[in-house]
Amino acid sequence: MRITCPLCGDRDSREFSIRGHETYLDRPAPDAGEAAWDDYLHLRDNPAGETAELWYHGAGCAAWLRVRRNTVTHEVLKVDLVRDVTGGDHAD
Amino acid sequence: MRYSGLQVLAQGLMGNRGWKPVWRDPEPKPAYDIVIIGGGGHGLATAFYLAKEHGLGNIAVLEKGYLGGGNVGRNTTIVRANYNLPGNSEFYSHSLKLWEGLEADLNYNVMHSQRGVINLFHSDGQRDAYARRGNAMINQGDDAILLDREGCRRMLPYLDYDQTRFPIYGGLYHPRGGTARHDAVAWGYARAADRRGVDLIQQCEVTGIDIAGGKVTGVQTTRGAIRAAKVAIVVAGRSGQVAAMAGLRLPVESHILQAFVTEGLKPCIDHVVTYGMGHFYISQSDKGGLVFGGDLDFYASYAARGNLPMAEHVMEAGLTLMPMIGKARVLRSWGGIMDMTPDGSPIIDKTHVDGLYIDCGWCYGGFKAVPGSGFSFAHLIATDRHHEPAARFRLDRFRRGVLLDEEGTGSQHNLH
Numbered sequence: 001m002r003i004t005c006p007l008c009g010d011r012d013s014r015e016f017s018i019r020g021h022e023t024y025l026d027r028p029a030p031d032a033g034e035a036a037w038d039d040y041l042h043l044r045d046n047p048a049g050e051t052a053e054l055w056y057h058g059a060g061c062a063a064w065l066r067v068r069r070n071t072v073t074h075e076v077l078k079v080d081l082v083r084d085v086t087g088g089d090h091a092d
Numbered sequence: 093m094r095y096s097g098l099q100v101l102a103q104g105l106m107g108n109r110g111w112k113p114v115w116r117d118p119e120p121k122p123a124y125d126i127v128i129i130g131g132g133g134h135g136l137a138t139a140f141y142l143a144k145e146h147g148l149g150n151i152a153v154l155e156k157g158y159l160g161g162g163n164v165g166r167n168t169t170i171v172r173a174n175y176n177l178p179g180n181s182e183f184y185s186h187s188l189k190l191w192e193g194l195e196a197d198l199n200y201n202v203m204h205s206q207r208g209v210i211n212l213f214h215s216d217g218q219r220d221a222y223a224r225r226g227n228a229m230i231n232q233g234d235d236a237i238l239l240d241r242e243g244c245r246r247m248l249p250y251l252d253y254d255q256t257r258f259p260i261y262g263g264l265y266h267p268r269g270g271t272a273r274h275d276a277v278a279w280g281y282a283r284a285a286d287r288r289g290v291d292l293i294q295q296c297e298v299t300g301i302d303i304a305g306g307k308v309t310g311v312q313t314t315r316g317a318i319r320a321a322k323v324a325i326v327v328a329g330r331s332g333q334v335a336a337m338a339g340l341r342l343p344v345e346s347h348i349l350q351a352f353v354t355e356g357l358k359p360c361i362d363h364v365v366t367y368g369m370g371h372f373y374i375s376q377s378d379k380g381g382l383v384f385g386g387d388l389d390f391y392a393s394y395a396a397r398g399n400l401p402m403a404e405h406v407m408e409a410g411l412t413l414m415p416m417i418g419k420a421r422v423l424r425s426w427g428g429i430m431d432m433t434p435d436g437s438p439i440i441d442k443t444h445v446d447g448l449y450i451d452c453g454w455c456y457g458g459f460k461a462v463p464g465s466g467f468s469f470a471h472l473i474a475t476d477r478h479h480e481p482a483a484r485f486r487l488d489r490f491r492r493g494v495l496l497d498e499e500g501t502g503s504q505h506n507l508h
Binding site for chain 1: 330331332333336341342343344345346390391392393394395399401433434490491492503504505506
């Protein structure tokens with residue numbers, strides 16, 4: 001599996017580490033309540049097919065990336081900088 | 093047909109022409125008391141214990157592929173009860189006791205071999221942690237022996253004791269741990285369930301779960317609708333998809349775990365050995381192949397195959413620990429789809445739908461749990477009460493913050 005970093009180009013997946021599903025971008029407010037935090041931390045759609053995840057390019061530009069990927073074929077579909085997805089407001 | 097030594101002898105003399113198929117291939121009936129979705133180890137064991145322990149007979153197991161074609165046929169076959177946390181400890185202890193009587197229970201040779209599991213440690217801190225774990229195992233009534241370096245050397249002379257980076261300080265020896273023949277476990281439970289009247293229906297994929305007024309009424313399948321008073325979901329890596337049919341969102345993410353086997357070798361590794369400084373575990377199958385595995389690939393996957401970086405990492409860890417395996421050639425590698433929970437512990441519980449039960453989240457420890465999971469899940473389905481050793485495997489423990497994080501690695505699906 002190779003990932004095309006928007007800043008560094010096409011790279012070996014070993015340069016990256018994965019955080020998890022992009023759910024982690026939607027961090028609830030501290031007082032949002034049990035259900036919201038359960039949703040954020042634990043519950044997952046767990047799709048067989050297209051998904052979107054947060055990856056960190058630790059051995060490259062050190063940017064956080066939002067990687068759209070297929071969990072059945074391992075095809076990487078689209079990679080964006082998290083700062084472009086959130087408008088620079090990275091909640092995590 | 094009941095198996096016996098005499099029968100094997102008689103069949104041998106008669107050219108083995110008298111063996112019959114060991115389970116029926118029935119058409120699905122329009123209705124059952126209980127429908128179990130998933131014909132893997134856990135599903136088949138659940139069906140068997142529903143029949144054996146609770147005297148229930150009108151049961152179907154629906155399998156979309158073939159029996160035992162999922163993770164029960166794709167693991168590294170390790171059986172152990174070396175858990176630390178209350179909640180896990182008593183469950184795996186119970187499961188190991190079931191393993192010890194399993195062949196007599198099933199009248200089937202599952203080749204359960206209690207060759208011992210040795211978890212190596214490589215620092216003072218790790219020794220302390222394993223000493224504590226060993227005490228927890230002894231308190232649970234299981235067995236644990238803390239080996240020092242020389243004790244390890246006597247049992248495992250082939251390890252690289254002199255490496256400077258991760259020197260071997262000793263190991264926690266669990267004599268009753270070992271391995272079993274993975275496929276035979278699925279086949280043994282399937283045959284025993286069939287003999288007690290359970291319908292095992294293969295090539296039958298569930299496409300919907302029927303719910304009326306908050307109560308389950310049956311399932312839709314590729315072989316027609318089947319009514320059922322109770323429906324049980326036991327589908328491991330596919331739990332997310334099947335639970336979604338009932339509007340249920342699970343604390344589960346499916347990940348890929350790879351395993352490997354070498355060509356057959358003369359007997360050389362007599363135990364199950366795990367490395368404490370790299371994720372690596374190994375045993376030798378009865379055919380002679382070295383069976384080993386390592387960590388998850390860490391990204392969500394349904395591909396049933398991994399990528400090469402983790403394959404390389406596992407080989408490196410193995411060679412660091414036991415350089416002698418470096419000349420062995422790897423014959424096959426494969427991946428299983430692991431239903432990972434955020435705390436690394438499983439779920440055996442009711443759901444928000446009356447009559448709908450779920451057993452999932454075994455992460456990559458499901459094989460040794462097959463008897464215990466089947467027993468406890470059958471108890472829950474039959475009596476609507478949690479079986480005591482599995483009473484903490486609750487679906488809502490994440491929301492309540494009562495996690496069972498055996499490794500203490502935190503609330504993230506790929507960290508366990």
